[in-house]
Amino acid sequence: MAAERKPMDRRKQVLEAAARSFETFGYKATTMDQVAKLAGVGKGTIYTFFAHKEQLFEEIMSGMIRELRELADRTLRPELPFADNLMEVLHKLLDYREQHALAVKLAQEVRDIGTPMAREGLEKVERAVVTYISRHVNEASEKGEIKPCDPELTAFVMLKTYLALTAESHHLHMPLTKEEVLDYFRTYWMEGLAAR
């Protein structure tokens, strides 16, 4: 009786255990037995909520996409200039380490063993982010705040810049601080390189 567990939402238990496991071991090395154990739940129970491992993973990835979008939506001030909003969202994003841990682990897994599911998951996030940014680039472009440009392509290159400054900069430097990333992003994308 002492170790009796409250009828806590089992679905949530599973989801959180799975998130921790994917983040720690990656997609492939996460086993359903492991998730069940971590969630303190029988393996069969997982399958009352999720049809299969892939669905469990997809649920977590859409959660990540949703949280990213909500963070951005919460931060955006439509009355402010595009540039200010961009920097502010970036700023918030750089504080938001949790999501990164899973994304980083999956990226590593794709590099090391090329797990297709991990690759697809990351591609989905990438597409969602590009779509989101491109909508706002498009609006800014229509308002005349920025030049006419292909919104999708511009969003795509922006994301690549972000990744180059965060995930990939260790090819050259030690990882940049948050302030440095913000500074360079502003220089490259808002002010331009040309001397004032």
Added chain:
Amino acid sequence: MAAERKPMDRRKQVLEAAARSFETFGYKATTMDQVAKLAGVGKGTIYTFFAHKEQLFEEIMSGMIRELRELADRTLRPELPFADNLMEVLHKLLDYREQHALAVKLAQEVRDIGTPMAREGLEKVERAVVTYISRHVNEASEKGEIKPCDPELTAFVMLKTYLALTAESHHLHMPLTKEEVLDYFRTYWMEGLAAR
């Protein structure tokens, strides 16, 4: 006697056959027997000129780096603005498809089977390009043509932009034309996104 071969430079024959083979089959799937056959030369002959497969490959990669640098050096006009030189070199580079074929094949090989030698080769080219660009970014920065910035990091992000617009743009669009790549590169890096 009819099929007698001129004392044509055997080293060159081997080098060219190897280049074709690496470009067509990648590093791993290129065999020394294959290269010998393509070069119309006994296998032993290859080893009079190159200590091993790796050296043969490295020779070809340094050739690629050297040709890229010579192309750029030939094009650069120190008296012209940084921006003009950048666009002009880019222009020439986009015409220079041959080098690309090998680089593209190697990139595919790294993605598909992760051949370490292919990865190292590409990284060497990347480092060489970043070093080259960063030297010129540094000069432009000292001349006050562009803002002060970390030259290496700036060169790195420029290269990533170039790759995003050429090699990776097919994630979104059909490959961009040479003119489109030039246009977007100018917009992003020289003029800036801000409405004029």
Added chain:
DNA sequence: AATTGACCGAATTGTTATTTTGGTCATTAT
């Protein structure tokens, strides 16, 4: 009705046999 874990077959991993390939060198051609 909700939960469980022993159970199943497919897929993965470990192991051994077979083939391929980088590199050598005695022989041949010049």
Added chain:
DNA sequence: ATAATGACCAAAATAACAATTCGGTCAATT
């Protein structure tokens, strides 16, 4: 004599097969 060659060898890659793991099910239990 020197330059060139290709049969040859050990090591590495691959194929074939055995052993294990893991996603998913379901009869038994709570």
